[in-house]
Amino acid sequence: MLIGLRLVSPLLDGILKETEQRFPGVETKAIQVNVDLYGDPAIILGEGGALDFILAEFQKVDLKPNLKKFQAYTISPAEFRAALSAEQKRWLTRTFIITDSIIRSQVKHAETLASEAKAAAAVDEALREKARALGTDILNPEGDFPEQPDPTFTRDRFSLEHSQGGGGFRPTVERIPFLNSLFSALPATSGSTAQVPLWPSLAPHCRGPERLRQG
Numbered sequence: 001m002l003i004g005l006r007l008v009s010p011l012l013d014g015i016l017k018e019t020e021q022r023f024p025g026v027e028t029k030a031i032q033v034n035v036d037l038y039g040d041p042a043i044i045l046g047e048g049g050a051l052d053f054i055l056a057e058f059q060k061v062d063l064k065p066n067l068k069k070f071q072a073y074t075i076s077p078a079e080f081r082a083a084l085s086a087e088q089k090r091w092l093t094r095t096f097i098i099t100d101s102i103i104r105s106q107v108k109h110a111e112t113l114a115s116e117a118k119a120a121a122a123v124d125e126a127l128r129e130k131a132r133a134l135g136t137d138i139l140n141p142e143g144d145f146p147e148q149p150d151p152t153f154t155r156d157r158f159s160l161e162h163s164q165g166g167g168g169f170r171p172t173v174e175r176i177p178f179l180n181s182l183f184s185a186l187p188a189t190s191g192s193t194a195q196v197p198l199w200p201s202l203a204p205h206c207r208g209p210e211r212l213r214q215g
Contacts, residue, residue: 012030012035012063013030015054015057015058015061016028016030016035016054018057019037019050019053019054019057021141022050022053023039023043023044023049023050023053024117024118024120024121024173025039025040025043025113025114025115025116025117025118025121026038026039026040026043026044026050026114027039028054035065037050037051037054038110039110039111039114040111040114040115040118041074041076041079041080041083042079042083043114043118044083045080045083045084045085045088046083046084046085046088047085047087049083049085051088052085067091067092068091069094070091070092070094071094071095071096072092072094072095072096073095073096073097073098074095074096074097074098074107075097075098075104075107075108077095077097080095117173120171120172120173120175121172121173123172124139124171124172124173127139127169127172128140138154138155138158138167139155139158139169140154140155141155159171
């Protein structure tokens, strides 16, 4: 789904970066007075979603986007409407349905990537919860205390390899998606009697799904 906004401000860059950081799977772009949000409607829309967050941030710096000019592009209008909050239904009424087959496939692919990013972020949050048992949130990207000059210093240091004096932690969201699911990717590559190999040229060199399950 794509949400289009219209506004301009030198403060915009920081707000957009903060939005992407807080909502994994949401991508923001700004060209002159136009701002676009790309991602899963369930993440962008609704109370507490990325759109709500970005509007609240705009209000803090006295930015007043014209809500009547907001528009949305989607391949699934029912899902889009279901994700809207009651407040958003009042003014986000310019909805366009994407019918071009190529663009629809590109949107579906982007939504898949957004879902994977959301799942990866959930894994990282679970790891952060384990790290808090040490008495401090060492994986917190917002820093150890308010207005810290380099808020990601501790997390980045802990993300270094052990040989470099770090903790060896690698955020799941920074990994190539298929590396997080090799158990599923390798059987798909080799194929089976019920599934055509995902990568036929590599299939002879991969162990079949049954042998993979057996270890």
